[in-house]
Structure formats: C-alpha cells, structure tokens
Amino acid sequence: MEKSLKKHYKKPKVWFSAFNAALGSLLFSYNIGVFTSCQPCVSAALNWGNDKDTYIPIMSALLPLGAMFGALFSGYMAKFIGRRQNLIIADLIIIIASIASIIPYTLSFGIGRFLSGFSIGNFSMLCPLYINEISPIEITGRIGSMVMLFGCLGTLFAFSFALILPTSDYNNDPLNNIWIAMFLFQGLVALIQLILFLTIFKHETAPWLANKGYKDQAQRSLKFLYYEEYAKQVFERIDNSSKINDSEINLENNYDFTYKEIFTCAKGTTKAMRVGVLISVIQQFAGINAIMMYATTIFNEFGSGVFMARVFTTVTGIVKLLAVFGLLPLIDSVGRRTVLVFGCIAMGICLGAMGFFSMYKVYFVIPFLAIEMYLAFFVVSIGPICWVYSGEILPSRGMSICTGINWFSAFIVVLFFPFVVKVIGLSYTFWIFTAFNLGGALYFKFDMIETKGLAKKDIRELFASRR
Known part of the structure; x- marks a missing residue:
C-alpha cells in the first residue's frame, strides 16, 4: 500500500500546508528568545529602574507559566474542536498578546507575556500533531523535521534582531524603541498564519475528522492533499482504522x-x-x-x-x-x-x-x-x-x-x-x-x-x- 501511494500526493500543497503549520514552531522559539536580548531596553522603556532585577525574571517566567496552561488547554480542546481550530485560536491570542506587550505599562507587558506563553503552549502540542496528520507516509520524517527547523529559525530571528539595539543610554537612544517592532513581529507572523488558515488551508486534518465521524469532510480534506484516486485509498485506510504514519487511528481511543x-x-x-x-x-x-x-x-x-x-x-x-x-x-x-x-x-x-x-x-x-x-x-x-x-x-x-x-x-x-x-x-x-x-x-x-x-x-x- 505504501508503494502504491508514493508520489501521488500534491507535493506543493502538502509542503505548503506543513510550512504554514510550522510557523507556530517559529513563534514558539521566537517568544522564548525575544525578551532575552532586549531586557535592558524594555526595562528602560517601562521605568523599572532598580526593580529590574525583580521584574526581569518574573516577566521571563510568565511565558512558561502561560505555556503550561496553554498546553493543558490544547490537550483537552484538540479532541473536541480539532487541530486547525485550536491553532487559529492560538494565532488570535498571540496577536492580542503582541499588542498588549508594547503598551508602555508593566501590567500590560506582563499580560502580553502570559498570553504569548498560552499560545506557544498550544503550538508546542499542536504543530507536530497537525503536521504528522497531514503528512504522506513516505515523507513524514522530512516534513516533521520542519518543526525543529522553524524552531531554530525562530531563535535565530529573535537574537539577530537584537544586534541593532543600543548597548547603553537606553533612555535616550531612539534605537531603543526597536524592541517594540520585535514584539510586533510575532503578531505579524501569527496574522500571516491565520490568513492562510482562513483562505487556503480550510480543512481540518483527515484523521481527526474521520475519528469524529465526519467522513465527507475527511474525504474533502484528503482530496486537497492527494489526487482523487489515491485520496480514496488513504481514506479507506483511515476509515478502517488501519495504519497511517505508523499509528492506528482508533488506537488513541x-x-x-x-x-x-x-x-x-x-x-x-x-x-x-x-x-x-x-x-x-x-x-x-x-x-x-x-x-x-x-x-x-x-x-x-x-x-x-x-x-x-x-x-x-x-x-x-x-x-x-x-x-x-x-x-x-x-x-x-x-x-x-x-x-x-x-x-x-x-x-x-x-x-x-x-x-x-x-x-x-x-x-x-x-x-x-x-x-x-x-x-x-x-x-x-x-x-x-x-x-x-x-x-x-x-x-x-x-x-x-x-x-x-x-x-x-x-x-x-x-x-x-x-x-x-x-x-x-x-x-x-x-x-x-x-x-x-x-x-x-x-x-x-x-x-x-x-x-x-x-x-x-x-x-x-x-x-x-x-x-
């Protein structure tokens, strides 16, 4: 069966779908790194003064704290509303978070950090799952590596942007405000992913749809990624609970x-x-x-x-x-x-x-x-x-x-x-x-x-x- 399906998927759509989902992994790592290099800039902008040694670890820790709740939320909700809908919710939250982060108040910055964490907790759970479920068997490993690749790119972007920040006189150097653009960047990436989900990648993953009994929608989802004849064969495998991506659909239940x-x-x-x-x-x-x-x-x-x-x-x-x-x-x-x-x-x-x-x-x-x-x-x-x-x-x-x-x-x-x-x-x-x-x-x-x-x-x- 695996050989008969080889190269009968729509390669550009499969890879572009994975690319779009992997943007969540980029956001995941970018958020971990973005505050690292601009801590003194944010501290000066928010007037933390002598309290910066207290605020910096608190603001850093709000991200993984939010991610903990986001991961628990996504694990519960992914079964009920699907992978794509959860990723859309994460995009909306991180857009709100990026705006909250640049409002010049410590409270709003902290809220932005927590909400960003909530979103990346979702991404950490759902991006690999979504990519795994849309990937044809023969390229699952290669497509799956995009999660780690985009994660590394997110870290690199966050650290590279900081090279143009000032190294002293943070209160008076106009370049200090570049930290605002750094936090807005995450909202821009989330907006791009959101638009792509709403305009191009409109289908939930076929395994989730089939498992919920939405067979017609599952077939439409597969036809988006496979040529019609082979989409039917893949659907039969899913519908019969046989192996896909080295797992069994009903095994989870x-x-x-x-x-x-x-x-x-x-x-x-x-x-x-x-x-x-x-x-x-x-x-x-x-x-x-x-x-x-x-x-x-x-x-x-x-x-x-x-x-x-x-x-x-x-x-x-x-x-x-x-x-x-x-x-x-x-x-x-x-x-x-x-x-x-x-x-x-x-x-x-x-x-x-x-x-x-x-x-x-x-x-x-x-x-x-x-x-x-x-x-x-x-x-x-x-x-x-x-x-x-x-x-x-x-x-x-x-x-x-x-x-x-x-x-x-x-x-x-x-x-x-x-x-x-x-x-x-x-x-x-x-x-x-x-x-x-x-x-x-x-x-x-x-x-x-x-x-x-x-x-x-x-x-x-x-x-x-x-x-």
Whole structure:
C-alpha cells in the first residue's frame, strides 16, 4: 500500500500546508528568545529602574507559566474542536498578546507575556500533531523535521534582531524603541498564519475528522492533499482504522488513559507516565531555558561586553540550526535511549566545565565554546527526543499532562535562576544543572525502554505491561 501511494500526493500543497503549520514552531522559539536580548531596553522603556532585577525574571517566567496552561488547554480542546481550530485560536491570542506587550505599562507587558506563553503552549502540542496528520507516509520524517527547523529559525530571528539595539543610554537612544517592532513581529507572523488558515488551508486534518465521524469532510480534506484516486485509498485506510504514519487511528481511543487512571497510577499507566513526566522534568532542569532566556546576561558575566554578548547569543541560534541538519539523523540510526544517555552525559560535562570557568574567571572564548557544545548536544538529544518519545509512549491526555509539567518546570527554572545565582553564584548553579544531567543519564539508562523500530501499537502494549 505504501508503494502504491508514493508520489501521488500534491507535493506543493502538502509542503505548503506543513510550512504554514510550522510557523507556530517559529513563534514558539521566537517568544522564548525575544525578551532575552532586549531586557535592558524594555526595562528602560517601562521605568523599572532598580526593580529590574525583580521584574526581569518574573516577566521571563510568565511565558512558561502561560505555556503550561496553554498546553493543558490544547490537550483537552484538540479532541473536541480539532487541530486547525485550536491553532487559529492560538494565532488570535498571540496577536492580542503582541499588542498588549508594547503598551508602555508593566501590567500590560506582563499580560502580553502570559498570553504569548498560552499560545506557544498550544503550538508546542499542536504543530507536530497537525503536521504528522497531514503528512504522506513516505515523507513524514522530512516534513516533521520542519518543526525543529522553524524552531531554530525562530531563535535565530529573535537574537539577530537584537544586534541593532543600543548597548547603553537606553533612555535616550531612539534605537531603543526597536524592541517594540520585535514584539510586533510575532503578531505579524501569527496574522500571516491565520490568513492562510482562513483562505487556503480550510480543512481540518483527515484523521481527526474521520475519528469524529465526519467522513465527507475527511474525504474533502484528503482530496486537497492527494489526487482523487489515491485520496480514496488513504481514506479507506483511515476509515478502517488501519495504519497511517505508523499509528492506528482508533488506537488513541482504545489506549487513552482517563485522568482518574493517571492520578491513581492505575495498572497500565504507571510506566509510561513515570517516564513521560521525568523526561519532561529533566529536559528543563538540564538548564536549557535558563541559558536561552538569560544567554546575553551569562555571556556578559564572562566579560564579553553587551554587544559581543548579543553576538555570541546570536551564534547560539546558528549552532542550534546547524545541529538540526548535522546531528538529528542519529536519533533514528542509533536509538532514543542511547542518544539520551550520551547526550545528557555530554551536556553535564559542558555545564560542569562552565561552572569551573566561572569559578576561576576563565573568560570569553572558552566558556562560549562550552555553551555552544552544550546547545549542540541538547538539540540532538533530550531537546527533540523528549517530544518524540513522549508522543510514542503516551496518549493525548498523558501527553497534555507531561507537556504542562514540562512548562511548569521551565517556569520554576526561569523564575528562580537569577535568584539562585545571586545566593550561591553562577558556578554552583551550573553544577546543579550538571547533577540533573548526569542523574538523568543514569535514569534513562536503567528505566527507559528503547522504542527504535517499533510501531506505536507495539510500544504502547509494551508499556502497558510494565510497572
């Protein structure tokens, strides 16, 4: 069946549909990075003065806090109103958020940050799901990589725009107001995605429609992406609950945990939820969002100066982008568990070295290289594998809970990172992250089940039989 369907999809429409959905991934990463490089500019514009050391971590943490609620909302609503409608809602919210963020009041800026977070929580759940459900089997992997690619582009855009911001005299330099355009950019991208959804990509994904019993609409959705003869064959596979994208359409309903089963650790849920929750927590306590949201501050601490700190921060975006092309194939060729174990060990070594460099005042190039190596290992290991693996072992409710926990963990890390640095210093803070990475490597080695080469049905049956 797979061979008979090969190259009988409408290639431009399939790729353009995925491109449009992947804009959500761009917004996801852009929002994480946009406040990093323009913190002093926003602080001056909103007159935070001596209170900036309090406001900056709070405003940074509002993003993952909103994302936690957004992920939980999308996990619940995606089943009832579909993937496309949820993405449209996320676009509308982020447009409102971008406007709220530029109103010159601290309260409105905070509301904008929280609403932006709510939207990217939706995007983090729904963009991969939407792209997976519209992708023909033979190009699922290539199209799926657009999520990570656009995510890296979002980070790069956010950091690159900041290079033209002033490095001093923020209250008087007219270039300081460029931060306003940086926050409006996210609204522009969301508006483009919204217009495309309303004018061109008008169909919900066929698997969701078929699962809800909307068979005529499911066929119209498939005819938009496939030539008519083959659209019928794909619909028959969906309608008969046979395999599509290495999963079964009705498997989600048969396997899905109830919230009561999850919270009471009912038989069949324990192993999958334990691994899903811990991989989500370890991903955040590995230190990634502390580094990404305070990258400019960290580089500045190592004596690079404000402008060079922004340059180095921009280079981190380039490194992440290059790592996607050069290292992601390892996930399928080597296996999830092996990559995770070695990735966490490598990240732990890099952060341990950062702690050493900070304590003994080793400045500039060497710490910069250590952070770039850390980011490269993150992008190839726990960064994408957290989402790939969780999607393989968990149904939608479990995935929603784990995504919410992931964002709550990010909220804790981002909020308390600067305060912990003040109390115990940058060196010991890096060593705490080192401990989480090395501890994570041990956990993955002994409790994680390798899923390489297994169909989703086999994976879920395997986890259901374990405690």
